[in-house]
Amino acid sequence: MEPFVYHNPTEILFGPGMIREIAPRIPQEAKILWVYGGGSIFRNGVADQVRAALESRPYIEFGGIEPNPEFVTCMRAVEVARRESVNFVLATGGGSVLDAAKFIAAATVYRGEDPWEILRTHGEVVAGALPIGTVLTLPATGSEANGNSVISRRETREKLHFTSVHVFPKFSVLDPEVTRTLPARYVRNGIVDAFVHVTEQYITRPANAPLQDRLAEAVLATLIDVGPRTLRDPSDLDARASFMWSATLALNTLLGCGVPQDWATHMIGHELTALYGMDHAETLAVVLFGVWTYKLSAKRAKLEQFGRRVWSVVSAEEAMRKTEAFFNSIGMPTRLRDYGVDAAEAAREVSARFRAHGWAFGEDGDINANAVQAILELRR
Numbered sequence: 202m203e204p205f206v207y208h209n210p211t212e213i214l215f216g217p218g219m220i221r222e223i224a225p226r227i228p229q230e231a232k233i234l235w236v237y238g239g240g241s242i243f244r245n246g247v248a249d250q251v252r253a254a255l256e257s258r259p260y261i262e263f264g265g266i267e268p269n270p271e272f273v274t275c276m277r278a279v280e281v282a283r284r285e286s287v288n289f290v291l292a293t294g295g296g297s298v299l300d301a302a303k304f305i306a307a308a309t310v311y312r313g314e315d316p317w318e319i320l321r322t323h324g325e326v327v328a329g330a331l332p333i334g335t336v337l338t339l340p341a342t343g344s345e346a347n348g349n350s351v352i353s354r355r356e357t358r359e360k361l362h363f364t365s366v367h368v369f370p371k372f373s374v375l376d377p378e379v380t381r382t383l384p385a386r387y388v389r390n391g392i393v394d395a396f397v398h399v400t401e402q403y404i405t406r407p408a409n410a411p412l413q414d415r416l417a418e419a420v421l422a423t424l425i426d427v428g429p430r431t432l433r434d435p436s437d438l439d440a441r442a443s444f445m446w447s448a449t450l451a452l453n454t455l456l457g458c459g460v461p462q463d464w465a466t467h468m469i470g471h472e473l474t475a476l477y478g479m480d481h482a483e484t485l486a487v488v489l490f491g492v493w494t495y496k497l498s499a500k501r502a503k504l505e506q507f508g509r510r511v512w513s514v515v516s517a518e519e520a521m522r523k524t525e526a527f528f529n530s531i532g533m534p535t536r537l538r539d540y541g542v543d544a545a546e547a548a549r550e551v552s553a554r555f556r557a558h559g560w561a562f563g564e565d566g567d568i569n570a571n572a573v574q575a576i577l578e579l580r581r
């Protein structure tokens with residue numbers, strides 16, 4: 202096991218009725234910027250519960266954060282936050298709203314000329330941020346309990362992430378009841394996103410970290426169990442609760458302690474969203490099997506362990522097939538053509554971007570432009 206620092210400062214408030222617990226956790230003197238998306242919170246009861254919790258506390262609403270949050274929209278919120286001397290950001294929604302809130306919280310106090318630097322440097326220039334609280338309505342990203350944020354810039358067709366200890370939420374409310382209004386497409390996306398967050402930290406190479414392995418396998422097995430149940434029966438709150446908690450544990454930084462991490466699937470996936478507008482999870486469902494196939498010899502030992510312990514199969518190839526069949530069974534296509542994307546063109550375009558940035562990801566740092574070309578061509 203490699204040395205590591207583990208610090209997760211986010212307080213989790215889990216279960217029905219927990220939204221009322223936000224008020225005592227927001228400082229009395231706070232002037233709140235309440236950030237939300239396209240309006241789902243007005244249909245699932247979250248907006249009413251937040252209003253009731255905040256009572257007469259001063260807040261300014263900023264709605265309209267789009268899926269794959271847009272830099273320009275976030276900068277409009279930053280203007281409001283600066284003009285109104287906001288000192289607390291409350292986010293209510295899915296990963297996009299939470300990620301936007303993190304960027305807004307960091308950019309509001311950023312002293313540099315151009316806040317895009319926060320993303321260009323992947324967070325290196327972030328020296329502080331306004332405190333953030335969240336009410337999560339879509340289990341998927343883990344944004345509710347990590348320091349990551351992903352922001353898009355449609356003007357330049359870019360999608361970049363930043364990471365900073367300063368943007369871990371102070372608290373996050375996870376009430377499975379508010380996820381009942383989720384359309385099947387976003388539940389499916391959430392299952393796949395959480396699943397791939399685990400595999401990015403687990404399907405690498407053996408690292409003498411049996412506890413991390415068992416934790417990862419537990420989250421994967423739970424997702425395989427409760428994911429389809431959540432899709433099948435919207436009233437199954439037990440399944441929904443376990444799905445929600447699984448998605449948080451998938452990326453609250455615990456599983457990755459002391460082990461090699463991959464993340465190539467995510468980085469290639471972000472480019473596919475930026476270029477073709479595919480949903481985040483759709484990109485992962487396509488790219489994952491390309492990365493696994495390309496790296497089969499290096500990943501074989503972990504794929505076999507995953508196959509044995511999670512799928513009860515013996516070979517790495519069968520483990521891959523089982524996983525792809527699972528994604529397909531929950532309505533997630535796994536080929537570029539299923540999304541109307543030409544594989545040869547995507548391979549060329551994404552590879553050119555990797556080359557221009559000099560990027561190389563993966564646990565061995567070898568998923569570079571040439572590798573990306575081969576990986577995407579495998580997914581036609």
Ligand code: NZQ
Nearest residue numbers: 238239240241268269295296297338342344349382383481
């Ligand atoms: O905008 P509203 O009206 O709220 O509707 C949203 C949105 O249209 C809707 N929704 C959310 N909760 C709902 C609901 N609809 C009905 N009932 C509810 N309870 O769902 C739609 C999609 O929401 P979005 O937030 O975009 O989805 P998700 O949570 O999957 O977030 C995706 C974004 O997170 C980034 C992705 O790249 C993408 O930009 N990621 C963030 C990560 C992180 N911060 O750690 C890691 C991930 O790997 C990922 O990259």
Ligand code: ZN
Nearest residue numbers: 342394398467
């Ligand atoms: Zn993801």
